[in-house]
Each structure stands twice: as C-alpha cells, then as structure tokens.
Amino acid sequence: MRQLYETQRAMRNMRKAAMQRGVVAILDVGTSKIACLVLRFDGPERLRDSDGIGSLAGQSQFRVIGAATTRSRGVRFGEVDAMPETERAIRTAVHAAQKMANVKVDHVIACLSGARPRSYGLNGEIDVQGAVVTDGDIGRVLAACDVPDFGAGREVLHAQPVNFALDNRSGMADPRGQIGHNLATDMHLLTVDAAAIENLLYCIKRCDLELAGLASSAYVSGISSLVEDEQELGAACIDMGGGTTGLSVFMKKHMIYADTVRLGGDNVTNDISMGLQVPAATAERIKTFYGGVVATGMDDREMIETGGDTGDWERDRRTVSRAELIGIMRPRVEEILEEVRARLDAAGFEHLPSQQIVLTGGASQIPGLDGLASRILGHQVRLGRPLRVQGLPQAATGAAFSAAVGLTLFAAHPQDEWWDFEIPAEKYPARSFKRAVRWFKDNW
Amino acid sequence: MQPLIARKDRTATRRDPAPSRWGYRYQRMMLTPVFRFWIRFGVPVLLIAIIAGVWSSHEANRKWLSESYAAIVHSVQNRPEFMVAAMGIEGADPDLSDQIRAVLPVNFPISSFDLDLDAMRQTVEAVSAVERAVLRVKPGGILEVAVTPRTPVAIWRSDDGLKLIDVNGAFVGPLETRAARLDLPLIAGDGAKENIAEALALYAVAGPIASRVRGVVRMGERRWDVVLDRDQRILLPEEGAVQAFQRVIVMAQSQGLLERDVAAVDVRNEARATVRLNENAVETMRQINASIAGTGK
Numbered sequence: 001m002r003q004l005y006e007t008q009r010a011m012r013n014m015r016k017a018a019m020q021r022g023v024v025a026i027l028d029v030g031t032s033k034i035a036c037l038v039l040r041f042d043g044p045e046r047l048r049d050s051d052g053i054g055s056l057a058g059q060s061q062f063r064v065i066g067a068a069t070t071r072s073r074g075v076r077f078g079e080v081d082a083m084p085e086t087e088r089a090i091r092t093a094v095h096a097a098q099k100m101a102n103v104k105v106d107h108v109i110a111c112l113s114g115a116r117p118r119s120y121g122l123n124g125e126i127d128v129q130g131a132v133v134t135d136g137d138i139g140r141v142l143a144a145c146d147v148p149d150f151g152a153g154r155e156v157l158h159a160q161p162v163n164f165a166l167d168n169r170s171g172m173a174d175p176r177g178q179i180g181h182n183l184a185t186d187m188h189l190l191t192v193d194a195a196a197i198e199n200l201l202y203c204i205k206r207c208d209l210e211l212a213g214l215a216s217s218a219y220v221s222g223i224s225s226l227v228e229d230e231q232e233l234g235a236a237c238i239d240m241g242g243g244t245t246g247l248s249v250f251m252k253k254h255m256i257y258a259d260t261v262r263l264g265g266d267n268v269t270n271d272i273s274m275g276l277q278v279p280a281a282t283a284e285r286i287k288t289f290y291g292g293v294v295a296t297g298m299d300d301r302e303m304i305e306t307g308g309d310t311g312d313w314e315r316d317r318r319t320v321s322r323a324e325l326i327g328i329m330r331p332r333v334e335e336i337l338e339e340v341r342a343r344l345d346a347a348g349f350e351h352l353p354s355q356q357i358v359l360t361g362g363a364s365q366i367p368g369l370d371g372l373a374s375r376i377l378g379h380q381v382r383l384g385r386p387l388r389v390q391g392l393p394q395a396a397t398g399a400a401f402s403a404a405v406g407l408t409l410f411a412a413h414p415q416d417e418w419w420d421f422e423i424p425a426e427k428y429p430a431r432s433f434k435r436a437v438r439w440f441k442d443n444w
Numbered sequence: 445m446q447p448l449i450a451r452k453d454r455t456a457t458r459r460d461p462a463p464s465r466w467g468y469r470y471q472r473m474m475l476t477p478v479f480r481f482w483i484r485f486g487v488p489v490l491l492i493a494i495i496a497g498v499w500s501s502h503e504a505n506r507k508w509l510s511e512s513y514a515a516i517v518h519s520v521q522n523r524p525e526f527m528v529a530a531m532g533i534e535g536a537d538p539d540l541s542d543q544i545r546a547v548l549p550v551n552f553p554i555s556s557f558d559l560d561l562d563a564m565r566q567t568v569e570a571v572s573a574v575e576r577a578v579l580r581v582k583p584g585g586i587l588e589v590a591v592t593p594r595t596p597v598a599i600w601r602s603d604d605g606l607k608l609i610d611v612n613g614a615f616v617g618p619l620e621t622r623a624a625r626l627d628l629p630l631i632a633g634d635g636a637k638e639n640i641a642e643a644l645a646l647y648a649v650a651g652p653i654a655s656r657v658r659g660v661v662r663m664g665e666r667r668w669d670v671v672l673d674r675d676q677r678i679l680l681p682e683e684g685a686v687q688a689f690q691r692v693i694v695m696a697q698s699q700g701l702l703e704r705d706v707a708a709v710d711v712r713n714e715a716r717a718t719v720r721l722n723e724n725a726v727e728t729m730r731q732i733n734a735s736i737a738g739t740g741k
Contacts, residue, residue: 070461088462095463095471104475208472 008156008419014212015414018107024212024411025094025105028404029086029112029200031075031243031266032362035396035404036093038066038101039411062412064391066101068093077262078114078217078244080199087203094207108204109213109411111220111403113244115196117157119257119347120148122187133166133175133183136442139421141185150191157197157216158190159418162254171252187418188256190216213411218246218258220406225360225384225399226250234352237384238340238377239403240363242266245336249347254415257347261339265363268332275328276320278306290322293330294368299323333366337376344377358384362400521557529553529585536591540573544589547571556581572615598640599625601632601659611644613637633662633669645686646670652697667712676702679710688714 018024019041026037041062070092074085098105124145128137142161150156164172166180175183197214204211222237231250239246243264249257268291273283290304299322306318349355357377359369364383374381386405388397396404422438463471473479500506520526529552533541547567550559561579568577568589576592596608596616606619608628619625629647636643643660646668650657653672661669668685670678680688688711695717696702701709705725710718721729 091465091468092462095468098471098475102475104472208469 008417011211011213012414012419014107014210015109015411018212021106023101023103023105023107025097025108025209026404026407026411027090027093027108027110027204028217028401028407029075029078029080029090029110030072030217030241030403031078031113031264032072032241033069033400034072034075034089034093035069035401036067036090036097037064037392037396037404037408038097038103038105039063039408040065040101040103041412062390062408064389064393064408065103066097066099067393067396068096068100069396070096072242076243078112078241078260079193079196080203083199083203086199087206090203091207094209106210107212108209109215109407110200110204110211111215111217111407111410112192112196112200113217113239113241113246113403114260114262115192117190117192117216117218117246117258117260118150118154119259120150120189120191121256122147122189123184124187125182125184128166128181128183132177132179135176135421137183138164138176138185141183142187142418142421145185145187147189150189153194154191155194155197156189157192157214158188158219158255158258160188160254160415161418162186162188162256163252173252188254190219190255190258192216213414215407215410216246216248216258217241217403217406218248218260219255220410221246221360221386221402222248222250222255222406223409224386224406225358225402226356228253230354230356230358233354233356235354235356235358236344236349237358237360238364240264240336240359240361241403242362245340245361245363247340247343249344249349249352251352257349259343259347261336261343263332263336263339267336268329268363268366271328271332272325276306276318276325282307286325287329290325291329292322292326292367293333293372295323295326295330299326329366330372333363333369333372334376336363337373341376355380357381360384360386360399360402362398364399521555526556527553527585528556528559528581528587531587531589532582534588534590536574536593540571540591540593543571543573544568544591548589550587553585556585559587573617575610575614596625596628597644599628599630600637601630609637609640611640613640629657630659631662632659633665635665636660636662639668642685643668646680646689649686649690649693651693653693653702656702672702676706677708679708679712681712681714684714692717 015024022041024039024041026035026039028035039062070089072086073089074080074082075089080086094105094108122145124141124143126137126141126144129140130137138161141164142159163170163186164175165184165186166172166175166178167182169180172178200214201211218237218239221239222231225239226235226237231253234249234251236247236249239248241264243262243266245261245264247259247261248255265287269280269283269287272278272287273280276283276286278286286304286306290302292299302322303319304322304325306320344350355378357373357380359373359381360383370381370383383399384402385397385399386402387409389405389408392401392405474483500509531545531548531550531552533544536544547570548564550564559581561581565577565579568574568579568591573593574591575594578588578590580588580590582588594610594614594616597611598609599619599622600607600609606622608616608619608625610616622630629643631637631640631643639662643662646660647654647657650670656672656676658671658673661671663669663679667682668680670680670689672678678689678692692701692709692711695709701719705722705728706719707722708720710720
C-alpha cells in the first residue's frame, strides 16, 4: 500500500505542477479510438470565488484549446496489446492536438477502459483523538480501513471515501470540525490489473510525457454524462465503447461501483463482417450508416450494397437488406446489455432509491438502442451525451467522447481520494525522519 | 478479364499517419517558446554576426569598406543639389559686408555638408559690429548671412580714443573725431559702459540745457557727473540720478543757476544742494560780503 500511496501522491504533485504551467493534456486510450484534448487553465474564476459551485458547473476555469482523435491501434479490450503500435497512436493524437493548440504539453492525464476493474467496499472506524474531527483523524480513519486481499498483480486505481459516520450520524460528506467520539468511514476501492497500467505508463513515457493522473474511464464517463440529480439519487452510467462496456454506479455524488464487460461495438462489427462476408472496414461503415436494433417492415425493402470487393467488380454486387443487418446486430447488442444487467444485479443496483440508467459511449448511438435497453435494463433508460465544456470542437461533443470530457472534469476537480489526506504518523516506519517531523507538528 | 491497369485498392488502409519519433520530438521542441525564439531571432543574428566578423577580420576588406563608404558619402555630398556657390549678406552696410567676408574665408563652390553653420555663425557674431547673425543655405545654393548690426547709441571716450558703443555697452567701432557723430551722446569714465541706459536717460531729460552738455562721466564706477561747457559739472547721486538732474535743470531755469559763474553743482546730498563757485566769483563774493559788512558797521 505504501508504494501506491507514494506514486499516487507523486501524480497529484505532477497535476499541481501542470496546473501551475496552465496546460495539461487529456488522453483517452480506447479500443477503437484514442482522443487527446489539450486544456488550458486560466486559474480560479475571478468573478465569483468559492460561492458554492461556479458558473458552468465550475468548469469555466479551463478551456479546450486542442483536440485530436486517431484510430486506435494495438489496443484490445481497453488494454495495451501491441506496445509500439499503441505508442504510435498516442503520439499521433498528441502530435495533432499539440499542433492545434500550438503549445507544448508535458503533463498528461490518462484513462483506461479495460484492465478488469474490481470494486471493493471498505470500512474503518477509530476514536477521535481531540474534541473535534481534524484532517489527521480523517487520515487515520482512512488508514484504519481493513484492505482486502485483492491479490498480486493488482493496483489500486481509485480509493475514495464515500461516506463518513460520526457516532450515530451517518451520511456525512465532510465531518471535519464536528464534535464526536467515534468516526467511521466507508471507502470505495477500485483495483485494476497492474500489468495494464504499467504498459500504458510505459507507452506514455515513451512519448516524452509525464503522467499527472490516472482514472478509470467508466468513472469519468459517469462524471460527464450523469447530471447532478442522477449522481445524487443513484444512477448507473453504461459507457459502450469499442472493445469494452464500462459501467459505473453513482450514489450521493460518489462512485460506489465500477466494472467492465469485455464486449463492445467492435464485436458487433465483427459479427457483421463475418455474417455478410465483408471486410471489417466495410462492416464498420455499414454499421454506422445503416445499423439498428429494431427492425420494421420497411427495412425488408431497404437494400444495402455491401460491395464485396473481391476483385470481380462486374459480378460481385451483393446486397443485403437492412432487416438482415439488424438481425445480425441485435443479438450481440442484447448480449452486451444482458451482461451489463448481470453485473448491475451483482452490484445490488436494484436497491438504490433511483435506478436511472444512462447509456453513453460510441456504441450507444445505434438507433433504437434506448428501446431495447429499457426492455433489458429497466424502464429508466436514457441516452446520455457528455457535458458541454468550453472550447470543445463540435465534432468531439458526441457520446463517443464522454470519457474524454469526463476526464477534463476530473482534471479540473479531482475528487478527494485516500492519498489526498496525510498518512497518520504511526503508519510511518519507525526511526523515520518524517515521523519525527510529524510528531512535532502534531504536538505543537 | 484481368485488369491491365492496377486498380487503386479502395479498402487498403491509409498510410500510417503516426509521426516518427524524431518528428514528434522536433514538433515538441519547436513548440517550446525559448527554442522558437532562439531559432527565429538568436540564430540569424548569430549567423550574421559570425559572417560579418569573419569578413571584417581581413584588413583589405575593412579598408575597402571604409574607402567605398567614404566615396559614396563624397559623391552624394558633392551632388550639384547640395553645392553652395555664393554668399549673400543681408542687413549690413558695405563696410560690414567686407568685414564679414574677410572673417568667413569660404572657397566657393562648396558642399553644404562641409559648412559648419553654427561655427560660422559664431565667427560672424564675433565681429564687433554684428549683434546677431542668422546663417542658412537658401535653395539655389546661396549661403545667406542675415546680420543684425549693432547700432551705436553713444560715444565712449577712453584712454585710447573715441569708440562707438551700442545700448549694451558693446564696442561697435572706432571714431576718429567727436565732430563726426555729433548726434550721439558722449560718455566717459570707468564703468560707464555698463550703465549706458542711465546715461542715455540723463541725456533724454537734459532738454533745455542739452546744447550745453558735453558729456556724462562715470565717477568711481558708481555715480554720474554731467559735464557742461565752461567746465561746469553737475554731481549726481548714486540713486535717483535722473530726478536729481531734473531738479538741477529746474533750478537752472528758474534761477539761472548755470548761467552764473559756478564751477559745480553738487546734488549728491538730496536734502542740500551745494554750489561751488569759481575763483573770481569767490573773490567777488568776498568783496560783496565785505562791503556789506563794512556798510553794516
């Protein structure tokens, strides 16, 4: 745990340095595309400060000055599969975004969609040392959480205190300064495969960039596409990407569960490619132009030229009706949604007060998906598009960019995580100089 | 049929758009502000400085440069547009003109760049008869010297003869005889030149006795004496000399003071004017007094 704490703290410091420089890049490493946004921070808002949430949901302090996407190569299931290819793809995206922004970017905040995330609920309890709860108490209660054995080769990606309870009062967001004796906390811990993170880190390092933060794409797309009420009352965000479908459950403005299904839009494309005997690029084109999940009588008569491209252009003029296409796509989409349903059930989603489900991500743009999803997932389903942020190009405002946009919000206002609080002095190794310093600080 | 011309493969993926590693680094380097400034400004300046330094390190090059520069300057300066052919003197009488031409030895034609007008102006103004001079090169290549000559307002008698002086006491020119300029007042004495205004004021109020005034003399560098014919003197005070002189004139007019045999009228003491008589008059006065005394006995 110690090493993780140190690396995460180092990343936070890097983020601070990036804020000071005023320029930071956002990198969404997905299976089908890699998006890079360059943000310029103009410092805190000048007109109104700290009066609740600022204008434009507090995100008017930054501006997107560069945006680029590139076809992702070498990424499978949201994990780095072919390192040099991924590195080149990242380089392409960063290169183009830098060119648009006309500024050099040194710090990058990345998100990754795969790496088999796993959620844990932790709780810890301590006796408050003084009369009121201080920062140190919060650090101690977080340190007191009994960390489950999540196995070797796993790394903690997020560790967010979700709830605090002081004596018999629960559901506190911030107990600091309050009087009580017994402080308890619930913490949400998200672990991912360490190898996936290391590969991504290596790729980013090879591009001469410094990592200033790392997030799960299921989490950040939830930030951007769930509205405030949904985050408060309980909702699930389903980010249907190319290779993976991420789902994150929010409650009281905190993520309480995240998972991914290793199925996505690319599987649909593969099905079309195999079913219609066409190349993958053609299948992708057919899917985006004519795809759908609900067939009507009209679709039997709408013929699509597949353009077999076997070289025999004169005779190979195959066509396929749209109904057939829908017949190929629908089972796969249903499978994805059912898988998601299973994960939500496992997480106990039905116990939440509100069970809003928001579909986002590139694959959520299939016409008729919301109808199909409401039959599988429940009635409260809507299609979500990411929040509008300043300076974002029109082409990057679609559902496919919800993770990238969420990452900009994450960069601007990261949630307090475990490592943002001081480690209590007794957790330092004995005979450490830091421990002595902390002892002095605490006692004077 | 097998196509004879290779058809463009439409489905083939495009060329890898990724920049090369070095290309990427180059772009990042070019986006660094310091580096960009260095490339855009530092390197050209340095390059030019190096080339200029190497080139000028050869003696022959330096010589050629200075010579050709001088030649260009000379050829431009000696264009007919810049040549001055003559000098015109305005506002001076012929004598003064000759004098100015003598002190300004200019070999015409000359380029106007070679004329140091300021120095020439100072030279002209050094001529005593010139109060102020304005020099300019008029279009058409004429050096115009506009002169304001000094106007003599008085004659100053000094040890080495008569001199004409202007209102500031500056020397205008010598004078052979007093008779040559009877219109000008005569002043004398040390410190007279510095107080010409007062002397002129005395002359101005002389009025009825103006024909008798020979001149005014500065005594002891502090006060004036008015010298009349018949060796009469009027001794004026330091302060209020003009008023004192006016009082004397009034006395002279009302009592005929100056027609009498008086050597000097001393009004230095404001409260009491003193009259000094000549020797004969003193004798006569004694006799008159004696006779009065005798009759009185």
